[in-house]
Amino acid sequence: MKKEFLIIVSILFILTITVHYKEFLEYPLEQITALATSGAYGLGALHPIIFSLIIYLLLWVPRLVIKLFRKKSQ
DSSP states (O other): OHHHHHHHHHHHHHHHHHHSHHHHHHOHHHHHHGGGGOOGGGOGGGHHHHHHHHHHHHHHHHHHHHHHHHHHHO
């Protein structure tokens, strides 16, 4: 559980830095405080969490398939 949480937080951090790198380099505190009023894709302040969970699920499916194949080969 702890490992999975770390993966989700890492995805959130990587997505945040790659998508909003310019804003975080120029004015990071304003970017963080503006999150409460954001209207990204109609998702509002929850959009970073939703996008992170989508990416996590996209990465989880191949991990599950690999895990299943490893169990069958043993």
